[in-house]
Amino acid sequence: MGTRARLALIALVPILGLFCLLVFAPPDGLERASLAQFFGHFHPLAVHLPIALLLLVPLMEIAGANPRRAHIRAAAAFVLGLGVIAAIVTPLLGWLLAWSGGYEGALVTRHMWGGATLAAACWITWILRGHSRALYPVALLATVGLMAWTGYRGGQLAHGEEHLTQHMPQTLRSLFGLPAIAGDGAADGDPATFYGARIAPILKDHCLLCHSSEKHRGGLRLGTYAAIMHGGKDGPVIVPGNPQASELHRRISLPAGDKDAMPAEGKPHLSAADIKLMDLWIAAGASATLPRDAIAGAARVEGPELPSAPDFRPQLQQIAALEASLGVQLVPRSQIPTDGLILRTASFPAHASDATIARLAPVRSLIVDAELARTAVTDAGLAPLATFTNLRKLDLSYTAITSSGLRALAPLRQLETLNLTGTATSAAGVASLKSNPALKHIYLFQTPAEE
Amino acid sequence: MSPRRHSRRQFIGRMGGVLSWASLAALMGAAGAAGPAGAQSPGPPNFAPRAKRAISLFMSGAPPQMDLLDYKPRLAAYYDSELPDSVRGSQTLTGMTAGQSRFPIAPSYWKFARYGASGRWVSDLLPWTSRMIDELTLIHTVNTDAINHEPAILLMNTGNMVPGKPSLGAWLSYGLGNMNENLPAFVVLNSRLIPGADNQPIAPRLWGSGFLSSEHAGVAFRSQGDPVLYLNDPDGMSRETRRALVSGINAVNQLTYEEVGDPETHARIRQYEMAFRMQTSVPELTDTANEPKSTWELYGDDARVPGTFAYNCLLARRMAERGVRFTQIYQRGWDVHKNVVGNLPKLCAATDRGCYALVTDLQRRGLLADTLVIWGGEFGRTVYSQGGLTRDNYGRDHHPRCFTMWMAGGGANPGIAHGQTDDFSYNIVEDPVHVRDINATVLHLLGIDHEKLTYRFQGLDQKLTGVVPAKVVTELLA
Numbered sequence: 001m002g003t004r005a006r007l008a009l010i011a012l013v014p015i016l017g018l019f020c021l022l023v024f025a026p027p028d029g030l031e032r033a034s035l036a037q038f039f040g041h042f043h044p045l046a047v048h049l050p051i052a053l054l055l056l057v058p059l060m061e062i063a064g065a066n067p068r069r070a071h072i073r074a075a076a077a078f079v080l081g082l083g084v085i086a087a088i089v090t091p092l093l094g095w096l097l098a099w100s101g102g103y104e105g106a107l108v109t110r111h112m113w114g115g116a117t118l119a120a121a122c123w124i125t126w127i128l129r130g131h132s133r134a135l136y137p138v139a140l141l142a143t144v145g146l147m148a149w150t151g152y153r154g155g156q157l158a159h160g161e162e163h164l165t166q167h168m169p170q171t172l173r174s175l176f177g178l179p180a181i182a183g184d185g186a187a188d189g190d191p192a193t194f195y196g197a198r199i200a201p202i203l204k205d206h207c208l209l210c211h212s213s214e215k216h217r218g219g220l221r222l223g224t225y226a227a228i229m230h231g232g233k234d235g236p237v238i239v240p241g242n243p244q245a246s247e248l249h250r251r252i253s254l255p256a257g258d259k260d261a262m263p264a265e266g267k268p269h270l271s272a273a274d275i276k277l278m279d280l281w282i283a284a285g286a287s288a289t290l291p292r293d294a295i296a297g298a299a300r301v302e303g304p305e306l307p308s309a310p311d312f313r314p315q316l317q318q319i320a321a322l323e324a325s326l327g328v329q330l331v332p333r334s335q336i337p338t339d340g341l342i343l344r345t346a347s348f349p350a351h352a353s354d355a356t357i358a359r360l361a362p363v364r365s366l367i368v369d370a371e372l373a374r375t376a377v378t379d380a381g382l383a384p385l386a387t388f389t390n391l392r393k394l395d396l397s398y399t400a401i402t403s404s405g406l407r408a409l410a411p412l413r414q415l416e417t418l419n420l421t422g423t424a425t426s427a428a429g430v431a432s433l434k435s436n437p438a439l440k441h442i443y444l445f446q447t448p449a450e451e
Numbered sequence: 452m453s454p455r456r457h458s459r460r461q462f463i464g465r466m467g468g469v470l471s472w473a474s475l476a477a478l479m480g481a482a483g484a485a486g487p488a489g490a491q492s493p494g495p496p497n498f499a500p501r502a503k504r505a506i507s508l509f510m511s512g513a514p515p516q517m518d519l520l521d522y523k524p525r526l527a528a529y530y531d532s533e534l535p536d537s538v539r540g541s542q543t544l545t546g547m548t549a550g551q552s553r554f555p556i557a558p559s560y561w562k563f564a565r566y567g568a569s570g571r572w573v574s575d576l577l578p579w580t581s582r583m584i585d586e587l588t589l590i591h592t593v594n595t596d597a598i599n600h601e602p603a604i605l606l607m608n609t610g611n612m613v614p615g616k617p618s619l620g621a622w623l624s625y626g627l628g629n630m631n632e633n634l635p636a637f638v639v640l641n642s643r644l645i646p647g648a649d650n651q652p653i654a655p656r657l658w659g660s661g662f663l664s665s666e667h668a669g670v671a672f673r674s675q676g677d678p679v680l681y682l683n684d685p686d687g688m689s690r691e692t693r694r695a696l697v698s699g700i701n702a703v704n705q706l707t708y709e710e711v712g713d714p715e716t717h718a719r720i721r722q723y724e725m726a727f728r729m730q731t732s733v734p735e736l737t738d739t740a741n742e743p744k745s746t747w748e749l750y751g752d753d754a755r756v757p758g759t760f761a762y763n764c765l766l767a768r769r770m771a772e773r774g775v776r777f778t779q780i781y782q783r784g785w786d787v788h789k790n791v792v793g794n795l796p797k798l799c800a801a802t803d804r805g806c807y808a809l810v811t812d813l814q815r816r817g818l819l820a821d822t823l824v825i826w827g828g829e830f831g832r833t834v835y836s837q838g839g840l841t842r843d844n845y846g847r848d849h850h851p852r853c854f855t856m857w858m859a860g861g862g863a864n865p866g867i868a869h870g871q872t873d874d875f876s877y878n879i880v881e882d883p884v885h886v887r888d889i890n891a892t893v894l895h896l897l898g899i900d901h902e903k904l905t906y907r908f909q910g911l912d913q914k915l916t917g918v919v920p921a922k923v924v925t926e927l928l929a
Contacts (some may be wrong), residue, residue, distance in 0.1 A: 272882055273926060297867070308499075332495040334898055339499045346631040346774030373772065397817065419817035443817030446743065 008127055014088050015123055018116045021095050027112075029104035029216060031233075040097030046090045047154060053083035054122065054147050058140055080126050087122040091115035094154075105214040107157055114150030121146055160209055189225060189288060197292045199281050202274045203228070206263050225288040240286040243279040252278065307338035309390045312366045319363060326359060327351045333368065340368030340390060349374040354381030361387065369393040373419070379405025386411045397421035397443070403429025410435050417441045425449050493626055496898025501862025501929070502823040503630070505623070505897065506767045506778045508806060510798075511604065512651050512785030515832035515847045516855040517876040518559045518795055520580075521591050522572035525874045526558035526834065530842075534835045538877050545598055547788060547837060548848040554835035556875070557845035560792045569866040576799040579807035586810055586819075588863040588927055592870025592879045595830050595851045595886050600651045600786070603829035603851070606886055608657045610915045617661035617906075619890060620777040622915045623897065624667040625660075626904045630774030633732035635725060638770060639669040640763040640780045643756075645801050648784030648794055658779060662908040664718045666725070669779060672766075674758030678737050682730050690730070697727045736769055750808040753801075764805035768812050771822050785828055788837050789846035810859045823861025823896050825889075830854055834875045853879050856889065862896045864929040887921035895923040 031037075057080045064073025094115055098108055125139040155163055165178055189196025203222045209215070211222040220232030231237045237248040252270050254261035263269060270278070280298050284290060312319065312332065319330050319341070328351070329344040341363070345352040352375040360367070367388050373395045377385075382405045385394070391412050397419045403426045409415065416438050420429075425447040433439055444450045517523050534554040548554075563572045566581040571589065573581040580587075597603035602612035609616040617625070620637035629636045639658045644650050658669030672678040684693055701720045708716040737757075739746075746765065747754065753761035760782050767778040782802055787794050806826060813819040831854025837846035853872045859865070870882035891901040894915065901921060905912035 276926075334496045334499045335494065336498065344630060344774075347633055395817070417817070417820065421816050441817070441820065443815070445815040445817075446745070 008123070011084060011088065011123055014092065015116075015119050018088070018091055018095070018119060021092075021099075022112055022116055025095075025099060027095075027098035027103045027108060029102055029219070031102045031218070032100035036096045036100035040093060040100050043090065043093040043097045044158060046086070046093050047151070050083055050086040050090050050118070050122075051147060051151055053079055053086055054144055057083060058144060061137075061140070077129060080122075080129060084119075084122045084126050087119045091119055102217045102219070103157075103215050107153060107161070107214050111150060111153035111157060114146065114153055118143065118146050118150050157215065158209075192292055193288060194281060194284075194290045194292050194295055194298070195225060195288045198277050198298065202270065202277065206268070206270055206274075209267070210263070229286070238282055238286050241283060243282040246282050249275075249279060249282060308333070308368045308392065309338060309340035309366050311337045312341055312363075313337050315363060315366065319366075322360060322363060326356050328356060328360075330363065330367070340392075341366045342369040342371065343367050344371050345373075345375050346371065350376055352376060354378055354384070357381045358384045360384075364388045365390055367391060368414075371395050372399060373397040375399055377401065379408070382406070382408040385409070388412070389414065391415055392438075393417045395419040396423060399423060401425075403432070403449075406430075407432045409433065412436055414438050419443045420447055420449075422446045493904065496627065497900040497903055498898055500896065500898025501821070502860070502896045502898075503821040504771055504774075504776050504778075505823040505825065505861065505893065506771065506809070507619070507780065508764075508802075508809075508824065508826040509608075509779055509781045510785045510802070510826065510828040511653055511781050511783045512600070512649065512787075513603075513828040513830045513832055513849060513854070514785045514798070515787060515791060515795070516591070516853070516872075517832075517834060518561060518791065518847075519574050519577060519799075520572075520589060520855045520857070521853075521872060521876045522563045522574075523559070523834070523872075523874060523876050524563075526556060529556040529875075530558050531555045531840055534875065534877070538873065538875050540878070542852065542877075543598065545849050548833070548835075551837070554833075555840045556834055557791075557836040557840050557847070560843060560845075567866070569868075571868060576796060577803050579803040583807050583810050583859070585866045586814070586859050588858040588865060589868040590856045590858070590870060590884055590889070590924075590927065591853065591868060591872055592881070592883050593827065593831075593854050593856050593886065593889060594879060594883055595854075598830065598849050598851045600829060600849075603849075604653065604657060607827075607829045609659075609661065610887060610890055610917050614656045615659075615661055616913070617663045617667065617915070618658045618669065619893065619915060620658055620669050620779055621660040621663050621667040622894075622904060623777045625663045625906070626894075626899055627776055627897065630776060631732075633725075633728040634736065634770070634773060634775050635670040635729075636776040637667065637669040638775050638778050639671040640766060640778065641671060641674050642760040642763050642780060642782045642801075643674050643758040645782075645784045645797050648798060649786040649788060650783040651786050653781055653783060662913065663906060665715060666718045666721050669777075672737075674763075678757075679729060679733050682726075682733055684730070693730070694727065697723050732773075736773060737766065739765065739769075746812070749812055751804050753804070754808070759805075760802045761805035761808065764809040765812075768809055768816075768818070771813060771818050772816070787832065787847055791845055791847055792843050813860060819860035821861060823863060823893065824859040825856065825893065826858075827856030828854065831876070834877055850877070852877060853883075858927065862929050864927055867926070869924065869926050882926070884924055885921070887916040887919065888924050891916050891921040892924045892927055896928070 057076055060072050060076035060079060063069055064071070064076060091112070094112065097103070098112060121139070121143040125136065125143050128136045128139050152164070160166070165173070168178070189200045191197045207222045210217045211220045213221055213223055213227075218232040218234070220237065221227035221230075229236065229238060234247075237246060239245040243249040251260060251262035252275055256269055261269070277298055280295050284295050322328075323330055327348050329347070331342045331344050333339040333342055343360070352372060354377055357377065358381070361384065364387050368390050370385070370388065370391060370393070374397070377396065378400045379402055382401060385391075386408050389411065392414055394412075394415060394417070398421065402424045406425065406429045410432075413436070415436050418433070418439060418441070421443050422445070425444060427449045430442060430444065430449050433442065517526070532555065534556055539554065559574065561574045561576050563574050564581075565571065566573050567585040569585050571584045573584055595603050595606055597606050597612050605614060606612045608618045610619075620639075624636035627636070637658065641653070655668070655671065658671065660666070660668035670679070673680070677683065684690060701723055704716050704720050704723075742765070750761045750765050753759045754765045756762055760780065763780045767780060770778050782798075784794075784798055810819065810824055813822050813824070831850040831852070832847035833850045837848040853876060870884060871880045872878065873880050894901045894904065901914060901916045901923070905914045907913070911918075
């Protein structure tokens with residue numbers, strides 16, 4: 001038996017041992033002795049060796065195909081040998097990390113079996129080199145392919161499942177048949193709730209890499225509301241109503257240098273604003289159902305808003321014609337075509353009258369904000385105005401309208417703000433607005449109704 | 452657009468505008484296709500705005516934050532002791548105090564008390580501001596890059612320390628356009644000087660339009676006499692003659708445009724037209740004869756004197772009612788290098804009531820909800836005394852690391868105080884807000900994404916917030 005055969009047999013022992021470990025001692029999500037963890041943490045460092053070495057082999061084989069560079073090809077055998085050693089040591093370290101570091105789940109299992117199979121594939125490739133000119137290239141190709149697959153799974157474990165695709169341009173995404181990137185991609189929870197809209201995205205961005213159902217350091221999973229409230233192996237991490245007593249608050253508020261600070265291992269820390277949001281949420285009882293905007297003091301976010309009005313674009317020509325003939329402006333509230341139009345009269349308020357409002361009937365559902373201050377509008381104009389059913393804001397200040405005319409506004413179910421400054425509105429007129437369900441602000445400065 | 456009509460540079464320079472017009476045209480169809488008669492604009496706001504208009508109360512010269520709104524009770528114990536090196540750190544000082552042998556700490560001369568449901572501390576110098584404290588969004592941690600007036604005031608107004616960039620008002624005029632075609636979108640009101648105060652000069656570049664079309668520059672009203680010169684028809688000239696004159700000039704300008712192809716010529720035509728319309732609209736705007744008694748009770752008798760800060764606040768309210776997009780009131784004199792105790796009460800007396808009156812008046816008239824009011828200077832002032840220090844005489848030098856601004860209305864979060872400074876109001880402890888973050892936030896409240904309101908010039912998509920990343924301070928939003 002030659003040296004080479006003996007080496008091959010010796011190398012087979014750890015490979016078979018590796019498979020035994022995977023079968024009889026799979027990672028179970030518990031954390032273990034720190035010495036195993038110490039060695040295990042060299043795995044992310046060591047993985048680069050087999051990757052580099054195994055990629056080098058086919059390059060050397062191809063480059064060395066030219067007889068003038070035959071020496072390169074001769075060295076390929078040596079590099080491949082090193083690759084076999086690296087491909088055996090690395091998964092052993094990986095198993096140490098997984099077994100001792102609190103890992104479990106489908107992704108970890110796939111990555112580990114990939115690693116073990118890769119070690120075996122390397123070994124076979126190494127045997128085939130020099131024995132079969134036909135099979136060796138096939139085996140080499142398969143090994144490199146397997147390595148890419150395993151490496152990708154490892155990358156997903158370390159950097160997140162979408163680490164290669166999350167910043168992919170939209171055109172490439174559609175080429176690969178990937179779904180479009182979601183707006184804010186809350187991990188869990190209804191986006192109408194504070195938890196779903198504000199808390200879950202923070203956890204997703206900063207915590208889930210190490211505290212999910214795939215990988216749960218300290219037994220802590222932060223992927224779902226139930227798991228968050230369950231806590232980790234040392235108990236709950238959130239004390240509802242008391243951020244100061246909550247372990248989660250303590251960990252995320254510690255300075256980056258502290259050994260207990262989270263996120264650990266140099267990952268980006270939560271911003272002060274995020275920490276404040278977490279504290280506010282915990283202080284408010286850490287509820288999963290509290291509405292999105294229910295916590296005073298929490299900075300507002302622009303959520304997906306319901307359309308205020310129908311899309312104005314199909315009526316563009318009509319809008320332009322009305323502007324020209326009526327001497328008013330119909331201004332889009334924003335570039336979002338369902339945000340509605342503002343009826344603006346500031347340039348020539350005296351030109352806008354009851355007849356103007358009547359003639360705006362074709363676009364009445366598009367107008368969400370009517371600026372009619374100082375116009376010639378009277379009570380007679382309020383009846384046609386009441387058919388502007390999407391009206392949110394109405395400014396009638398310094399017009400000749402009276403209390404009796406206001407009754408006509410009852411059909412405006414969406415109306416939130418009504419400015420009656422400088423009109424003859426009386427207390428009775430204000431009382432007649434009680435039936436407008438959305439009305440939040442009525443301005444009555446310089447009116448008889450003002451107390 | 453034929454090459455003959457435009458030089459290569461203009462043609463390329465305009466491409467940015469053409470492209471944004473293309474997208475706007477797609478959005479607005481015929482309604483958006485503006486010819487030379489309409490000012491260029493990138494179209495409606497990016498998203499539904501909280502504020503339709505804004506008013507800036509600019510305290511030029513830089514108010515001392517620790518004497519007004521940034522209460523530092525522990526300073527009293529440090530009277531006349533040296534500002535620790537650990538606090539001063541590597542801060543470069545101005546030439547006015549760099550040579551001082553001592554940096555003695557000067558606690559505020561004035562008492563502070565808590566006001567409103569929010570319980571904010573306010574100095575005795577601001578009795579009117581303290582009454583509306585629950586309406587204000589205090590920002591204690593604004594910081595800037597400049598330590599001298601001119602670069603700092605340019606940075607605050609134009610987003611850049613180097614002159615020549617468009618001011619905030621010019622960007623708003625360009626980005627959002629006029630609401631009232633008879634008044635400029637951007638008006639500047641310079642208040643009268645306060646006797647005895649240290650008045651730093653200000654110049655039209657602070658409200659200039661930079662590389663934007665010149666019609667977006669602020670129109671400065673005079674503080675005395677006619678607010679805008681030559682709006683009255685001269686003796687013997689009728690309005691019809693004036694109209695014919697302006698039309699004639701416009702026709703000549705149009706010929707020049709067809710020959711040279713400079714878009715600025717069109718801007719000039721539009722400015723002539725605006726000036727003609729202002730012959731009617733400005734006298735109506737500045738005629739306060741019909742203001743009710745309640746106005747004078749609120750603003751005080753100062754407001755009857757044209758050019759005072761209080762009068763300008765009243766004008767700002769009248770402009771808000773009439774659809775001026777951005778009004779900027781300057782009050783000079785806050786540069787209190789010496790005799791803070793003597794001068795600061797005069798400055799506060801001249802401005803405090805006007806600020807209160809403006810916010811309150813906008814509120815009761817239903818305008819505050821969509822009018823953003825912004826108060827502040829170009830930087831802060833030092834906790835140590837410039838020159839000698841006694842209990843009732845001290846000076847304060849320029850300080851860029853932290854100062855206090857406030858906002859009110861227009862979607863700002865009322866009753867909060869954002870950010871924290873250290874016990875000396877010298878360094879920021881929590882939540883710094885750079886000038887560019889202020890600008891990004893102001894644009895946001897007006898419906899503009901500060902990354903998207905751009906104008907291509909000198910090979911760069913220029914924007915108010917510049918190239919250093921800026922952020923909208925979401926904590927300031929209601």
